Amino acid sequence: MDLNFTSEEEAFRQKVRAFLEENVPRSGLSDTREGREDKEWLGRAKAWQRKLNEAGYVALAWPKEYGGQAMDPVRQSIVNDEMVRARAPYLIGGSGLGMLGPTLISWGTEEQKKRYLPKILTAEEIWCQGYSEPGSGSDLASLKTRAEIVGDEFIVNGQKVWTSGAQHADMMFCLVRTDPEAPKHRGISYILIAMHTPGITVRPLVQMTGDRGFNEVFFDNVHVPRKNLVAKLNEGWIVANATLFHERNMLGSASGSEQRFHRLLALAKTIERGGQPLTKDPVFRQRLVELEIKVQAMRLHALRQLTDQIRGKHPGIESMVNKLVGTELNHDLATAAMEAMGDDSMLAREDEKALDRGYWPYEWMFSLGLVIGGGTSHIQKNIIAERGLKMPKSR
Amino acid sequence: MDFGLSEEQQQLKDSARALLTHECPTTEVRKVMASDGYPRALYEQVAKLGWNGLIVPEQFGGAGLGMLEMAMLLEEGGYAAMPGPFLFSSAIATGALKLVRSSEPTGKWLKAIAEGKAIGTVAINDRTGSIDPRDLTTIATKNGEALRINGVKSNVPYAEIADFIVVVARDLSSPELWLGVVEKNAPGVTIKPRKNLDLTRRIASVELEGASAVRLPGEGLYAKLVDIGALAIAADSLGGMERALEMAVEYSKVREQFGKPIGSFQALKHAAAEIVSELEPARSLLWYAAYAFDAGLPDASRYIAMAKARLCDIYARGSDRAVLMHGGIGFTWEHDMHIWFKRARFNESYFGSPAFHRERVAALGGY
Numbered sequence A: 001m002d003l004n005f006t007s008e009e010e011a012f013r014q015k016v017r018a019f020l021e022e023n024v025p026r027s028g029l030s031d032t033r034e035g036r037e038d039k040e041w042l043g044r045a046k047a048w049q050r051k052l053n054e055a056g057y058v059a060l061a062w063p064k065e066y067g068g069q070a071m072d073p074v075r076q077s078i079v080n081d082e083m084v085r086a087r088a089p090y091l092i093g094g095s096g097l098g099m100l101g102p103t104l105i106s107w108g109t110e111e112q113k114k115r116y117l118p119k120i121l122t123a124e125e126i127w128c129q130g131y132s133e134p135g136s137g138s139d140l141a142s143l144k145t146r147a148e149i150v151g152d153e154f155i156v157n158g159q160k161v162w163t164s165g166a167q168h169a170d171m172m173f174c175l176v177r178t179d180p181e182a183p184k185h186r187g188i189s190y191i192l193i194a195m196h197t198p199g200i201t202v203r204p205l206v207q208m209t210g211d212r213g214f215n216e217v218f219f220d221n222v223h224v225p226r227k228n229l230v231a232k233l234n235e236g237w238i239v240a241n242a243t244l245f246h247e248r249n250m251l252g253s254a255s256g257s258e259q260r261f262h263r264l265l266a267l268a269k270t271i272e273r274g275g276q277p278l279t280k281d282p283v284f285r286q287r288l289v290e291l292e293i294k295v296q297a298m299r300l301h302a303l304r305q306l307t308d309q310i311r312g313k314h315p316g317i318e319s320m321v322n323k324l325v326g327t328e329l330n331h332d333l334a335t336a337a338m339e340a341m342g343d344d345s346m347l348a349r350e351d352e353k354a355l356d357r358g359y360w361p362y363e364w365m366f367s368l369g370l371v372i373g374g375g376t377s378h379i380q381k382n383i384i385a386e387r388g389l390k391m392p393k394s395r
Numbered sequence B: 001m002d003f004g005l006s007e008e009q010q011q012l013k014d015s016a017r018a019l020l021t022h023e024c025p026t027t028e029v030r031k032v033m034a035s036d037g038y039p040r041a042l043y044e045q046v047a048k049l050g051w052n053g054l055i056v057p058e059q060f061g062g063a064g065l066g067m068l069e070m071a072m073l074l075e076e077g078g079y080a081a082m083p084g085p086f087l088f089s090s091a092i093a094t095g096a097l098k099l100v101r102s103s104e105p106t107g108k109w110l111k112a113i114a115e116g117k118a119i120g121t122v123a124i125n126d127r128t129g130s131i132d133p134r135d136l137t138t139i140a141t142k143n144g145e146a147l148r149i150n151g152v153k154s155n156v157p158y159a160e161i162a163d164f165i166v167v168v169a170r171d172l173s174s175p176e177l178w179l180g181v182v183e184k185n186a187p188g189v190t191i192k193p194r195k196n197l198d199l200t201r202r203i204a205s206v207e208l209e210g211a212s213a214v215r216l217p218g219e220g221l222y223a224k225l226v227d228i229g230a231l232a233i234a235a236d237s238l239g240g241m242e243r244a245l246e247m248a249v250e251y252s253k254v255r256e257q258f259g260k261p262i263g264s265f266q267a268l269k270h271a272a273a274e275i276v277s278e279l280e281p282a283r284s285l286l287w288y289a290a291y292a293f294d295a296g297l298p299d300a301s302r303y304i305a306m307a308k309a310r311l312c313d314i315y316a317r318g319s320d321r322a323v324l325m326h327g328g329i330g331f332t333w334e335h336d337m338h339i340w341f342k343r344a345r346f347n348e349s350y351f352g353s354p355a356f357h358r359e360r361v362a363a364l365g366g367y
C-alpha cells in the first residue's frame, strides 16, 4: 500500500491544474449540472469538450487507434479530480464518453470503433440512451420497441421515454426487440440509431427542476442499417448490462461528493443559529461528520477500485455498491444543505437572495433524479443481494 | 498509487482465516465462554505463528510489522469471534508500549509479549464510563521516577489474567494524562471481576490504592493510545460484521416460508444489501486509517476516528438486523448469532462511542 503518486504523476497533475485554471470557462456554462440548453449553450458546451480533448484530457485510457492515449487509469482519475477541483463544467458528451465508448471498446466491431469513438471524443457526435419505455423501466427487459429485419435494415417502431439529452443528441444507443417469441432477455438487440433519421420524433419533457432534461422519443418506421447492430442479434441484453455497469459507476462516482461536502461545510459555517455558526450546533455537527465520513469512505473506496483495475482484478461486490451509495449520498448532502438554510431553502435558484448562488435547490432535486435514473436504489439493492450476495431471485 | 493489500498482507489474512476456521469454531468459542474466556491451547498455537509479537519491534523479538498487518489479524479475530486477550494485549497494550522510543522501561514487557510469556491490558475508564479526558479522574503522584496511582478503573479487559496494566491517570497540577505501567501483582492493586454480557471477553474493575507504576515517557501519549485502541476495535468490527452478515445471508438461502426461501423476500434482500453497501466502503476507510497511522501521516487520528465511528455503528446496527433476519432461532442461546450481536455492543462502547469519535472528527477538522 502506497498512496503517493509518482513524481511524473504529480507533474502531470500540475499541468492539468494549470491548464484548467487558464481555460475553464467562467461564464456561459455552469458547474451545476443544469440543463437550460439552447443552441448557443450547446455550441459553448461542445467547444469546451473540444478544447479539453485537444489538450489531451478526455478519455485518456482509450486505445490510441481510436483517438485515445492508452494512458493508465491513474491519469484519468487525476484529470477527474482536477476537473472537480476546478469546478469545470460537465462534459456534454458524457453518455458517449462514460457509457457507449467503453461498451464499444469491449463489444463493437473494428469498423464501429473506428467510426464512432473518435467523434465521441471531439463532441462531434452526442449520444443518448434509449432504454426506458413507458411500460418498461425497472423491468427493462420487458421492452417492446420493435425492430424487424427487412433486407439489410432494421425497421424500428415504438417509443422510448426519459431519454436524457435526446433534444440535442446526434445518435442513440438503443435497445429493441428483435425476437418477440423468445424469452424476454433473449429477444433484445443493441443498435445504434442516427437521430436525424426520418420517422424519429423527439418531444421534450419538463423535469421537476423546470428544465428540459429528458424526452419522449417516437419511432415510426425508422430505417437503421444492419451494420449498426452491436454484438450478435438477440444478444443485446449482455451488452445493455455492460453499458449499465459503466453508467452506474459514472453516476455513483465519488469525485464530486467531496467537493460538495466542502461546499456544505462552508455554507454551514456562514449560517448562524442561536448566536453561533451551525457547525457548532451539537446535532448538526454530528450530522455533518456522518456525511463527511461517508464521503471519505467513498473517496477511498474509489481508490481501492482503481488499484484493483490496475492490478487487473475483476470487479466484484465492492463496485456493485457504488451507484446506490454514491447517488444516495449526494442527495443526502444536498438535503442537509437545504435543512441548514432554514426557511431560505424556500427560495428558488433564480431568486437573487438564494444562498450559495442558488446551487442547492437545484442540486437537491437533480440528485434525486440520479437516485432513480440508471436503475433505482431498490433495483440496486436487488442486484447487490442477488448477484453480489447470491440471495435467491424473487421470481 | 497503490491502495490494496500486498500479497504478504493478503496471505497473513488468509492464513488467519484458515487457522481460526479450524481451531476456533463456535463450538470452541462456546467452551471458552463457559469457562474463563481464555482459550489457552489456541493461544499457544498463535504464539508459535508469531501473532503475539506481530507489532513488537524486531529488537525485542517481534516481527516489527504495523497496525495494517495487525488489522488483518484483528479482522479475522472479529470474524471468528476469537475470545481472549489478544486484541487487548498484542494490539492495544503493545501499541501503547511502542509509543516510547527508548527501550527503557518498556523493553522487558515487549520482549515478554513477543515470547508469549506476558499479557498486558489497558485501564482507562473511571466510574463515568467515558474515555473523554475530562471524565478521567484517577490520580497519579510522582514518586521519584515512579508514579503512585489512586483510583478505580472500571471495565478493564482481562485484568485478571494480565501481567501488567497500562493505566491512564492524571497529575492534578497539569492537564496532561499519563500512562503508567502497573504490575498486576504489585501491592495496592485489587482486581474484581465483573459479570459481562459478551462472554467472549472478560472484564474486571481495577482498584488502585497507592499502586506503584512506571511512567511512560513522552507527550500526548493518551491521544495516541486512543488511536491505537480505536483502530483495533474498528478492525475487529469489520470482521465481525462480515461474519454476522454471512450467517444471515446463508440462513436466508435455506430457511423456507410461504413455500420459498426467505432470502427471496425483498425485505431481507434489502436489509442485507444495505449492510454490505455500508461495510465495503468502510473497509476502504479502515485500510487508509491503518496505513496513515503506520506512515505517521498528520490526518491519521482523524481517519481512525472516522473508521471507529463508522464501523462500530455499522456493526451494532447490522448485527441487530442480522438477528432479525433469523427470526426466533436467532433469539436463542443455542444459535450462534448472539455471540456477534453482543461483541458488537462491546465494540460500540469500548474506546469511545461513535458520537465521541465523530466529535473528534469535527474538532480535528476545524468545523
Ligand SMILES: Cc1cc2nc3c(=O)[nH]c(=O)nc-3n(C[C@H](O)[C@H](O)[C@H](O)COP(=O)(O)OP(=O)(O)OC[C@H]3O[C@@H](n4cnc5c(N)ncnc54)[C@H](O)[C@@H]3O)c2cc1C
Binding pocket: A128, A129, A130, A131, A132, A133, A136, A137, A138, A139, A161, A162, A163, A164, A165, A214, A369, A370, A372, A373, A374, A375, A376, A377, A378, A379, A382, B266
Ligand atoms: C433524471 C433521469 C434521467 C433518466 N435518463 C434516462 C435515459 O437517458 N435513458 C433511459 O433509457 N432512461 C432514463 N431514465 C429512466 C430511468 O432509468 C427509469 O426511470 C428507472 O429505471 C425507473 O423506471 P420507471 O421510471 O419505469 O419506474 P418503475 O420501474 O415503475 O418504478 C417505480 C417504483 O417501483 C420500484 N420497483 C419497480 N420494480 C421493482 C422491483 N423489482 N423491486 C423493488 N422495487 C421495484 C422502483 O424502485 C420505484 O420506486 C432517466 C430517469 C431519470 C429520473
